[in-house]
Amino acid sequence: MLHSSLPPTQFVLYADDGYDSHVVRLLLEEKRLAYQMRLLHDDRPEELAELNPYLSLPVLVNRDVSLYETNIIFEYLEERHQAYKLLPTTPKERANVRLLAWRLQRDWLALGKTLWTHPDSFDEKKAAHAKKTLSDSLTTLAPLFARHEYFMSDEFGWCDVLLLPLLWRLPKLGVTLPATLCRPLLEYQERGFARQAFKNSLAPAPMLDDDEI
Incomplete structure (x- = not known):
C-alpha cells in the first residue's frame, strides 16, 4: 500500500525507537527530506505486511516505492536526491566509504545489536562479551578520530x-x-550530537494517525 497522494519528496516512515529507525531518521534529516512517521511498537498492523513481507522496521514509503533495508534505503535516497550527498565524488572514494560502512556494521554495530536484543532472547554471557569487546575496540581505535573532523x-x-x-x-x-x-572519540561524539540534523532525529517527527494511513 503505497501513498499515491504524497508529493515525490515526501515520505512516510514506519519506525520504532530502535537503532535502525534512528539511522533512517538521521539519514532523512541530513538529506533534508520531509517525512511523517508512524511509530510502531510490538504490534505490527496489517498494512505493514503489504509494505514489507518480513514485518521488520523501519520501512520507508512514498508514492511509488516501499523500502525496508537500511542500506537499500540509503542507496536509494543518495541516488534519487542528489543534494546533501553523503558519499564522495569518485568511484574509488565511494567504494572506500562503503567498505568502511560494511566494517562498522559487521563489527561495532553487530556488537551493539547483541546488547539491545529483545529480553526474551537476551543471552547474558554473550552480552557481557559483546560489551567488553565493543568497549575495548572503541578505546583502542579512539585515536583515529583525531585525524579528521568526522569518521x-x-x-x-x-x-x-x-x-x-x-x-x-x-x-x-x-x-x-x-x-x-x-578523548578524540568523545570530541567526535560532541560534534556529531551538536549537529542540527542529529538533534532533529531525536525529536518527535510529525506523526500519522491510523485514519491517515
Whole structure:
C-alpha cells in the first residue's frame, strides 16, 4: 500500500525507537527530506505486511516505492536526491566509504545489536562479551578520530550516520569509555550530537494517525 497522494519528496516512515529507525531518521534529516512517521511498537498492523513481507522496521514509503533495508534505503535516497550527498565524488572514494560502512556494521554495530536484543532472547554471557569487546575496540581505535573532523573523513557522510546512533546508545548499553584514552572519540561524539540534523532525529517527527494511513 503505497501513498499515491504524497508529493515525490515526501515520505512516510514506519519506525520504532530502535537503532535502525534512528539511522533512517538521521539519514532523512541530513538529506533534508520531509517525512511523517508512524511509530510502531510490538504490534505490527496489517498494512505493514503489504509494505514489507518480513514485518521488520523501519520501512520507508512514498508514492511509488516501499523500502525496508537500511542500506537499500540509503542507496536509494543518495541516488534519487542528489543534494546533501553523503558519499564522495569518485568511484574509488565511494567504494572506500562503503567498505568502511560494511566494517562498522559487521563489527561495532553487530556488537551493539547483541546488547539491545529483545529480553526474551537476551543471552547474558554473550552480552557481557559483546560489551567488553565493543568497549575495548572503541578505546583502542579512539585515536583515529583525531585525524579528521568526522569518521575517517573531513566531510560528514554515511559512516557518521551509522555510527552516531550507536554512540548515543552507549550509556544505555552500559558501555562507559575512559575519558582520557578516548578523548578524540568523545570530541567526535560532541560534534556529531551538536549537529542540527542529529538533534532533529531525536525529536518527535510529525506523526500519522491510523485514519491517515
